[in-house]
Amino acid sequence: MSDLMTYVPGTSILHRTKAGTKVLALAVVSIATVVIDNLWLTAAALVLAATAAATARMPRKVLVRQWKAYLLIVVLLGGYQWLTDGPATAFHVAGGLAALLVLAGVISSTTRTTELLDLAVWGATPLKRVGVDPERFGIALALGIRSVAVVFDLARDVREAQLARGLGFSLRAFAVPLVVRSLRQADGLAEALIARGFDD
């Protein structure tokens, strides 16, 4: 199972902090980073992310795996921004994104999915008035979070199967089995949810 978005047991202060506090902090940093175009703020967000990662005392290999997963998109985005808008914008956009991804990774690694689910259910309670079932909303969100790791694992399995058969990289040969396996996984999960009584 991929370490992305997966809880890592621990006793750090971040593990003991309530899910709501962590998510609120992430929301504040996200809004500030996106809305305020200031390089010092981006640098501060990066420092905050690094401090949070260190404070969480997560195993180094988990951090490296998480960061490797984000690296490509951050580099591609940063490179594009550098070419089109210059280095300052590249640092603001890619640096801000990197900070937010690291913070999100730290939060998901130090917070049980059940806590996030409870938080989502609590947050969605006012939507009851417009016909939204908070429990269903929370479960959908929790499954979404978990699916990120599941799809990463499926992608790795597909790639390994290709390598085992001596095939080079082909986007079509990679994407088709990945989509088929993802749909099968979704079918199995849906059936399991129904069997466990979550069909209402």
Add this chain to the structure above:
Amino acid sequence: MPLIEFAEVTHAFGDGQPVLKDITVELTERRIGVIGANGSGKSTFVRMINGLVIPEAGTVRVDGDSTANQARRIRRKVGFCFTNPDSQIVMPTVAEDVAFGLRRLRLSKTEVQQRVTDVLATYGLTELADRPAHTLSGGQKQLLALASVVVTEPEVLILDEPTTLLDLSNERRIRHEIERLDLQVILVTHHLHLLDGFDRTLVFDNGRLVCDDEPDQARAAYRSLAS
């Protein structure tokens, strides 16, 4: 034990080929085995009991409730374990997955915690409570799947080939746990020795219920079909 009734049940999937043909049977025993070749209809048969498959013709009832319109109520009584436990794991860690099934029962946090602690201890999973569920061994995953269903305290437990993917030692462990369960068990299996001591065994062949007897007679009938 809950009364499970199949009345003139016939079912076909998309290709129109019937997978179950005119099944009429009542199940009340504590231990019921279901055997048959691959594609004989046995998995479809048990999936109908908790409404995962609704028959095209005929009715399936559990304690008088029809799966066609009371499936939700029935699923509170009828738990289901799949062949591949991976498809049953919903939450990332062992303890969270066990607790997940209890959400629909709307219990207090204390009671959820107590039930999870108890069931993890029962199945020897306490040490693994915070482990990512997908990193467990095949046997541990099947125990987790079993624990996740048993914690909801169903009256009937359906196990669809729970030992197919397991080695001998884990198969023994699962068999031992099945023996200890104090509820009605319906076991689909290719491992015929698991049916020792069962009250009744059904044999399916090509969508039809061809034998309904004690395990020894049913196994003999199945072997003669396979030979």
